[in-house]
Amino acid sequence: MISRAGLSVARQVRPQLRTKPGPTPVASLSALARLLSSLAVLEQRDGKLNHGSLGAVTAAKKLGGSITGFVAGGNIKAVAEEAAKVNGIEKIIAVDNAAYDKGLPENFAPLLVENIKKGGFTHIIAGHTAFGKSLMPRVAALLDVQQISDITAIEDEKTFVRPIYAGNAIATVESSDNIKTITIRGTAFAAAEADGGSASIEDGVDPKAECNTEWVSENLAKSDRPDLATAGKVVSGGRGLKSKEEFDRIMLPLADALGAAVGASRAAVDSGYADNSLQVGQTGKVVAPQLYLCAGISGAIQHLAGMKDSKVIAAINKDADAPIFQVADVGLVGDLFDKVPELTEKLNKQ
Numbered sequence: 001m002i003s004r005a006g007l008s009v010a011r012q013v014r015p016q017l018r019t020k021p022g023p024t025p026v027a028s029l030s031a032l033a034r035l036l037s038s039l040a041v042l043e044q045r046d047g048k049l050n051h052g053s054l055g056a057v058t059a060a061k062k063l064g065g066s067i068t069g070f071v072a073g074g075n076i077k078a079v080a081e082e083a084a085k086v087n088g089i090e091k092i093i094a095v096d097n098a099a100y101d102k103g104l105p106e107n108f109a110p111l112l113v114e115n116i117k118k119g120g121f122t123h124i125i126a127g128h129t130a131f132g133k134s135l136m137p138r139v140a141a142l143l144d145v146q147q148i149s150d151i152t153a154i155e156d157e158k159t160f161v162r163p164i165y166a167g168n169a170i171a172t173v174e175s176s177d178n179i180k181t182i183t184i185r186g187t188a189f190a191a192a193e194a195d196g197g198s199a200s201i202e203d204g205v206d207p208k209a210e211c212n213t214e215w216v217s218e219n220l221a222k223s224d225r226p227d228l229a230t231a232g233k234v235v236s237g238g239r240g241l242k243s244k245e246e247f248d249r250i251m252l253p254l255a256d257a258l259g260a261a262v263g264a265s266r267a268a269v270d271s272g273y274a275d276n277s278l279q280v281g282q283t284g285k286v287v288a289p290q291l292y293l294c295a296g297i298s299g300a301i302q303h304l305a306g307m308k309d310s311k312v313i314a315a316i317n318k319d320a321d322a323p324i325f326q327v328a329d330v331g332l333v334g335d336l337f338d339k340v341p342e343l344t345e346k347l348n349k350q
């Protein structure tokens with residue numbers, strides 16, 4: 001049985017794998033904070049700062065100590081200047097080289113490692129995004145430390161909390177590595193605001209590492225709707241929608257009425273009702289909106305892993321025993337083909 005409040009707690013203390021110098025003794029917590037220095041890896045796309053990646057700055061603030069931001073790509077000046085306005089960042093390290101535009105981890109990892117070595121950082125923090133997930137384990141391997149992934153809380157400078165088993169247990173992980181390479185769950189650390197900071201900007205080192213991987217092309221699903229990962233409201237459909245035509249006919253007007261992003265279960269994605277980028281869950285996006293309204297979704301554990309931290313969960317399902325009702329704050333037992341259009345109509349009249 002899954003309950004929102006019923007998460008079990010596990011404690012995992014990683015044994016030290018290699019002999020490393022012991023920690024430097026410090027007199028007080030504030031002295032410790034002075035020794036900590038975090039590097040927040042900030043993402044950019046087409047010369048624009050990805051504000052979602054500013055959650056790394058929020059995590060660095062929780063750690064205490066100095067915060068440096070890292071950006072790389074072609075014509076990086078504007079991105080660096082925008083990042084410099086984020087409160088709490090003291091310095092931006094910027095590497096101006098179009099070879100890093102697409103964030104290929106094969107060349108980005110050695111670039112980051114060179115700058116980490118030069119800066120002597122204690123914590124390297126990136127978002128648990130497609131980019132961060134691909135980049136940070138490589139960085140950890142190059143630094144010969146253990147990667148700490150997808151954290152949702154920071155207990156102290158060496159102790160981190162992360163969900164495991166699709167969110168059904170919480171592990172508290174302690175790291176004795178000298179440099180901690182971390183990815184953070186975006187829903188757990190709100191993006192820091194670019195509101196009046198004035199960090200200095202300096203050029204980073206560019207090793208121009210040989211890269212055997214070449215960027216060929218990309219196919220992006222374009223949408224005018226809010227971004228699923230960061231939207232305040234999400235409307236999600238499952239296999240109960242029965243076809244792509246019905247998914248679009250039933251769910252999209254509801255999303256429009258609410259100004260919500262659209263999500264889907266894996267069954268809906270696998271059946272071709274919705275694009276792969278809309279999948280919510282263990283192997284899809286993890287979301288935590290103010291409102292998650294789903295229809296025709298049973299509530300499999302792998303789906304819950306991606307949405308159970310939503311503030312309000314509302315579910316429509318014709319099966320009163322569907323597991324989704326165990327996590328729902330509001331549940332409506334009924335046929336979605338009647339109930340969803342009725343709800344959409346009422347919302348549009350308001």
Ligand code: FAD
Pocket residue numbers: 237238239240241264265266267268279280281282283284285295296297298299300301302303306316317318319322334335336337
């Ligand atoms: P179903 O389980 O088939 O449920 C359909 C629901 O619709 C039923 O509850 C039914 O009562 C209801 N329904 C049908 N008709 C109507 C109607 N007319 N009106 C109202 N209700 C109706 N799943 C994910 O979603 N995300 C993931 O990231 C994910 N990752 C996975 C990873 C692994 C390793 C594995 C093994 C599985 C993963 N899954 C994931 C799949 C998951 O186990 C479920 O199979 C999937 O979530 C089911 O999707 P669903 O709820 O849409 O379909």
